[in-house]
Amino acid sequence: ISFGTLLAGESVPFFHSHMENEENYIILSGKGRFQVDDxxxxxxxxxxxxxxxxxxxxxxxxxxxxxxxICIQAKEGSLGGYTMTDAEITQRDNRL
Known part of the structure; x- marks a missing residue:
């Protein structure tokens, strides 16, 4: 997981790709343009x-x-389950 900031008019100085990891970008503020291939x-x-x-x-x-x-990188296809298939309800005293 990485955190990035680009100033007005600035772009990442290079294109890149990954052989095994996918990336998920979450834009927290500002606006811009994104390019994937063409x-x-x-x-x-x-x-x-x-x-x-x-x-x-x-x-x-x-x-x-x-x-x-924020950019989250993980091995593509590595999610074997998700909340509904990987979670279980547990019993614990609620102290919130």
């Missing part, structure tokens, strides 16, 4: 973008204020 689309606060392995990616801040984002 597809370009707008992103803004609240956008979530998943990029599969073998795809070139890059992003650019197009807002006047900085664009901040």
């Amino acid at each position: 597809e370009v689309f707008d992103i803004a606060e609240g956008s979530v973008v998943r990029v599969a392995t073998g795809c070139d990616r890059n992003l650019k801040c197009t807002s006047d204020e900085p664009m901040t984002y």
